[in-house]
Amino acid sequence: MFITVENLKKSYLMGESKNEVLKGVSLTLEKGEIGVILGPSGSGKSTLMNIIGGVDHADSGSVHVDGVEITALDDDALTDYRRNSVGFVFQFYNLIPNLTVAENIEVVSNISKSALNTDTVLEAVGLEEKKRSFPKQLSGGEQQRVSIARAIVKNPKLLLCDEPTGALDYETARGMLSLLQKINSDFGTTILMVTHNTAISGMANKVYKLRDGEIVETIRHDETVAAERIEW
Amino acid sequence: MALFKKVIRSMLEHKARYIGSMLLLMISSMMFVMASNTSINLEKAFKTFSEQNVLSDAEFSVDTEIDTNAIGEKFNAKVELGGTADCEVKPGQKLRVFAMMNEVNIPAVEEGSLSGASEIMLNRLFAETNGYGIGDTITVAGKEFTVSGYCLLPNFIYVVESKEVMMNDPSTFGVGVISKAEFNTLPDRHYVYALRFNERDNIQTQETAVKTELRSQGITITSWQSTDKKINVSYVPMEVGVLSKVSVAVPLVMLLLTCVLLGMLMWRMIKGESVLIGTFYALGYRRKALRRHYLMFPLLVSAIGAVVGSVLGILLTDLMFKFLLTAFPMPVQETIYNNWLIVFAVLFPITVLCGVTLGIISKVLRIPAAILMKGRESQKKINLIERKLRLERLKFNTKFQIREQVRSLSRSFFLLFGVVVATMLILYGFTMKSSVDYMLHKGIKEMYNLKYEYVFTSVKTGVPPTGTEQFNAAYVSLVENDDTSFYVVGTLPDTERIRLKDSSGRPIKPEQNIVTLPLAQKLNLKPGDRVTVFNTEDGKERTFIVEQVADTYAGEFLFMPLDRFNTEFGLPTNAYIGIWSDEPLTFPQGEVQSTKSIDAIVAGFGHLIDQMGPMIYGLIFAAFIVGLIIIYIVTGLVVEESRANISLMKVFGYRKKEINRLILSSNTIIVILGYLLGIPALLGTVGALYNSLADTLQVVLPVKLNFWYMLLGFVIVMLTYEVAKLMCRKKVARIPMSEALKVGME
Numbered sequence: 001m002f003i004t005v006e007n008l009k010k011s012y013l014m015g016e017s018k019n020e021v022l023k024g025v026s027l028t029l030e031k032g033e034i035g036v037i038l039g040p041s042g043s044g045k046s047t048l049m050n051i052i053g054g055v056d057h058a059d060s061g062s063v064h065v066d067g068v069e070i071t072a073l074d075d076d077a078l079t080d081y082r083r084n085s086v087g088f089v090f091q092f093y094n095l096i097p098n099l100t101v102a103e104n105i106e107v108v109s110n111i112s113k114s115a116l117n118t119d120t121v122l123e124a125v126g127l128e129e130k131k132r133s134f135p136k137q138l139s140g141g142e143q144q145r146v147s148i149a150r151a152i153v154k155n156p157k158l159l160l161c162d163e164p165t166g167a168l169d170y171e172t173a174r175g176m177l178s179l180l181q182k183i184n185s186d187f188g189t190t191i192l193m194v195t196h197n198t199a200i201s202g203m204a205n206k207v208y209k210l211r212d213g214e215i216v217e218t219i220r221h222d223e224t225v226a227a228e229r230i231e232w
Numbered sequence: 233m234a235l236f237k238k239v240i241r242s243m244l245e246h247k248a249r250y251i252g253s254m255l256l257l258m259i260s261s262m263m264f265v266m267a268s269n270t271s272i273n274l275e276k277a278f279k280t281f282s283e284q285n286v287l288s289d290a291e292f293s294v295d296t297e298i299d300t301n302a303i304g305e306k307f308n309a310k311v312e313l314g315g316t317a318d319c320e321v322k323p324g325q326k327l328r329v330f331a332m333m334n335e336v337n338i339p340a341v342e343e344g345s346l347s348g349a350s351e352i353m354l355n356r357l358f359a360e361t362n363g364y365g366i367g368d369t370i371t372v373a374g375k376e377f378t379v380s381g382y383c384l385l386p387n388f389i390y391v392v393e394s395k396e397v398m399m400n401d402p403s404t405f406g407v408g409v410i411s412k413a414e415f416n417t418l419p420d421r422h423y424v425y426a427l428r429f430n431e432r433d434n435i436q437t438q439e440t441a442v443k444t445e446l447r448s449q450g451i452t453i454t455s456w457q458s459t460d461k462k463i464n465v466s467y468v469p470m471e472v473g474v475l476s477k478v479s480v481a482v483p484l485v486m487l488l489l490t491c492v493l494l495g496m497l498m499w500r501m502i503k504g505e506s507v508l509i510g511t512f513y514a515l516g517y518r519r520k521a522l523r524r525h526y527l528m529f530p531l532l533v534s535a536i537g538a539v540v541g542s543v544l545g546i547l548l549t550d551l552m553f554k555f556l557l558t559a560f561p562m563p564v565q566e567t568i569y570n571n572w573l574i575v576f577a578v579l580f581p582i583t584v585l586c587g588v589t590l591g592i593i594s595k596v597l598r599i600p601a602a603i604l605m606k607g608r609e610s611q612k613k614i615n616l617i618e619r620k621l622r623l624e625r626l627k628f629n630t631k632f633q634i635r636e637q638v639r640s641l642s643r644s645f646f647l648l649f650g651v652v653v654a655t656m657l658i659l660y661g662f663t664m665k666s667s668v669d670y671m672l673h674k675g676i677k678e679m680y681n682l683k684y685e686y687v688f689t690s691v692k693t694g695v696p697p698t699g700t701e702q703f704n705a706a707y708v709s710l711v712e713n714d715d716t717s718f719y720v721v722g723t724l725p726d727t728e729r730i731r732l733k734d735s736s737g738r739p740i741k742p743e744q745n746i747v748t749l750p751l752a753q754k755l756n757l758k759p760g761d762r763v764t765v766f767n768t769e770d771g772k773e774r775t776f777i778v779e780q781v782a783d784t785y786a787g788e789f790l791f792m793p794l795d796r797f798n799t800e801f802g803l804p805t806n807a808y809i810g811i812w813s814d815e816p817l818t819f820p821q822g823e824v825q826s827t828k829s830i831d832a833i834v835a836g837f838g839h840l841i842d843q844m845g846p847m848i849y850g851l852i853f854a855a856f857i858v859g860l861i862i863i864y865i866v867t868g869l870v871v872e873e874s875r876a877n878i879s880l881m882k883v884f885g886y887r888k889k890e891i892n893r894l895i896l897s898s899n900t901i902i903v904i905l906g907y908l909l910g911i912p913a914l915l916g917t918v919g920a921l922y923n924s925l926a927d928t929l930q931v932v933l934p935v936k937l938n939f940w941y942m943l944l945g946f947v948i949v950m951l952t953y954e955v956a957k958l959m960c961r962k963k964v965a966r967i968p969m970s971e972a973l974k975v976g977m978e
């Protein structure tokens with residue numbers, strides 16, 4: 001098993017009361033699979049992703065990624081884990097506005113041991129023409145593709161995407177999803193994606209439905225749908 | 233009221249910036265108030281002293297006795313015969329005894345009473361250093377005197393034995409005043425007439441008229457000392473001049489820095505709050521109200537900074553003035569303050585700062601509300617330089633840091649400007665020290681191959697004593713400007729005593745007319761130029777052709793072969809006025825007019841350098857503080873404006889060190905550039921300062937900066953930078969990763 005999450009709990013103190021965001025979440029994902037976490041706003045999707053990505057700490061329970069117990073790592077080891085193993089794609093792209101497209105990608109390849117060539121990833125996302133442009137000069141879809149290029153340039157074992165299509169229109173969103181699917185098949189990258197769009201779940205090998213910090217349903221797809229054929 | 237609370241809250245949120253601005257302004261106002269008021273006080277003390285105690289315009293000696301009343305009447309002047317005698321008190325301890333004057337150069341009594349029969353007044357520092365209290369006895373020239381009091385002499389304010397000594401050692405040299413009757417019994421006395429014109433304009437012309445009159449009566453003037461060239465007096469107006477220059481220059485630069493800083497901060501704040509401003513518009517606030525609101529920031533900063541700075545300046549004025557009075561003892565006055573200057577010191581920065589920020593505020597507020605509401609994102613553009621930069625080939629870190637710099641040109645400019653100022657402050661003292669060092673070791677020691685110089689009272693002819701070498705000299709003034717004077721020196725053409733070099737370092741012999749570099753620079757002379765001068769002794773005009781320029785800083789001279797000199801000045805070919813020797817010599821009483829010891833000059837400069845120590849450290853400390861404030865604020869701004877990037881980098885797995893290197897060190901290029909630009913800026917400024925002091929000091933100091941001091945300055949600047957970065961590290965560490973995860977960028 002590539003990812004194993006066991007009985008993960010996380011709560012925030014809101015003054016006197018305790019807000020339990022994750023109430024014992026468990027899930028698994030095989031290497032090379034695409035997993036989707038579905039759930040309404042506030043159900044704890046981002047919190048779960050952040051713990052798996054090593055940017056947040058759980059209260060109890062464990063997360064294993066590729067044999068390493070993430071939840072037991074100290075801050076320095078977590079930094080190394082994020083640096084070497086995880087790629088992040090965010091809902092609002094989070095590109096650095098005063099760096100060019102190529103430079104935004106180099107932000108990551110700069111610290112990565114086994115980075116791919118910047119031009120290669122730009123070609124993979126179809127943006128080799130725009131490498132000298134600044135984020136402001138790109139459309140939302142193009143910006144998200146830069147952000148995907150940036151996430152895959154270090155050739156991560158795990159790609160975490162939090163609402164990657166949340167800010168995009170229908171057509172662009174579909175293009176983005178097929179790009180992720182292509183990356184998954186070309187590079188064998190394991191992808192965990194968060195969305196509240198149920199239609200997307202068709203392209204996933206595994207779908208976990210999250211509600212109020214609990215997995216309420218797990219769906220396995222033996223056959224996945226190509227992103228181009230998804231409609232919503 | 234609600235808006236006012238917001239001002240206070242914003243200021244508290246960014247304490248460092250506003251406190252930093254206030255500090256800069258405080259230093260500015262403090263320096264201004266202190267330097268200008270000290271200069272006023274010193275000037276007033278000097279003016280009062282010289283008027284009440286009738287400071288002479290010139291002191292001179294002649295070969296016979298003259299009718300002081302006749303001269304006084306003819307030239308509408310006061311003339312009085314007095315004199316000085318250098319007497320030994322103890323071995324190695326010299327007292328310059330002045331005859332008590334009643335009309336000109338009247339001594340002031342600081343404590344005790346005027347000296348009567350068998351009584352003497354001493355200068356306080358000498359008396360206290362050597363344990364002579366009032367009522368004690370002191371043996372001067374073999375005679376016992378009772379100390380009747382402490383005196384202050386208008387014509388000997390800065391107590392120093394000679395121009396060469398520069399800094400006095402009160403344990404070896406002091407001043408005394410005794411009655412004329414007592415004076416006339418002293419052995420080595422030297423009579424001097426003191427002259428003060430009642431008409432206070434055109435002193436120089438009046439002096440020349442007196443000289444011409446005396447000469448026309450067949451009187452030989454053996455010495456003529458204009459008071460404005462007499463170091464014991466002229467140091468005081470020079471200090472006044474330096475202080476008033478400093479009081480304008482330094483505060484102005486600091487004020488400019490504060491303006492740039494605060495203007496930049498306001499620009500950023502208002503831009504950052506544009507959504508809020510838009511909302512305020514929508515809520516019905518008027519532009520005027522918002523303008524008033526934002527004006528509160530510069531108003532508070534400048535009011536607090538200027539008031540506190542001015543108060544500190546007032547307190548320091550007293551200290552500084554008292555300190556200067558110990559160096560230049562004069563009758564103590566109430567410390568006065570020019571209220572208008574203080575009001576100016578408070579109002580000027582407030583006006584300038586509020587004016588500058590008002591411009592910026594109005595510019596932002598003119599943007600329509602609808603655009604403002606859209607927020608910062610819609611306004612923030614990639615500037616032209618950012619777009620045009622081609623950095624592909626560079627390393628990522630370099631690229632990133634360059635981008636960080638061009639992202640905000642105002643920020644980079646402010647940092648650059650600030651580092652230039654800090655560098656100048658640090659290196660200022662070092663440059664002075666280097667210059668004096670250079671002059672001592674490269675100038676004086678290299679040029680003079682002799683230990684003693686003796687100048688006789690009258691021209692001699694024939695062969696000088698064995699082991700010595702003869703020379704002749706005349707003190708001449710420019711015909712078109714009699715304020716500019718220098719020595720023409722005739723030496724043996726093959727002399728080994730004076731060593732001159734040309735600009736490429738080759739030795740040259742005074743076989744031609746050679747001017748030294750400081751003189752050439754001052755008069756703008758090149759080989760082939762003519763210089764027309766008159767001899768201050770006889771007023772006769774002569775024109776010399778400059779044949780060569782010697783690269784030496786040891787003084788302002790025109791050298792020529794001795795026989796040519798003697799022909800030019802109408803003297804016998806074997807005439808000479810002085811000799812150079814390696815051994816100390818003794819001469820019969822009255823034969824020698826002056827003695828100069830090269831070692832004493834070197835030691836004098838050495839003392840001067842020692843005295844400069846505290847000033848240099850003080851400047852370095854001030855520079856460190858100013859530099860720290862500036863670099864800290866800018867680095868803080870960089871961190872603030874890179875919050876999202878820092879957060880993102882943390883998510884990507886950047887280590888602390890790597891983030892610090894990218895973000896905090898992005899200013900390194902600017903800091904280094906600022907340092908490098910600071911050096912020429914400083915050397916230019918110091919050169920201008922030296923030139924303006926050349927007339928008083930009678931030497932042009934070479935502008936030099938020793939390589940090691942340059943390096944030390946660099947180390948200090950970089951150290952300041954490192955400290956500022958260290959202080960900002962916590963800020964970087966505190967930025968959470970969630971910032972990148974939650975919101976969209978910008």
Ligand SMILES: Nc1ncnc2c1ncn2[C@@H]1O[C@H](COP(=O)(O)OP(=O)(O)OP(=O)(O)O)[C@@H](O)[C@H]1O
Pocket residue numbers: 012019021039040041042043044045046047048196
């Ligand atoms: N730092 C925090 N402090 C307190 N509560 C928090 C914090 N972060 C998240 N929460 C709470 O945890 C809950 C889950 O948040 P989370 O961001 O994981 O939801 P989500 O499923 O990603 O929602 P969305 O679809 O809107 O992104 C929410 O109720 C939120 O208010």
Ligand SMILES: [Mg+2]
Pocket residue numbers: 045046047162
């Ligand atoms: Mg979320």
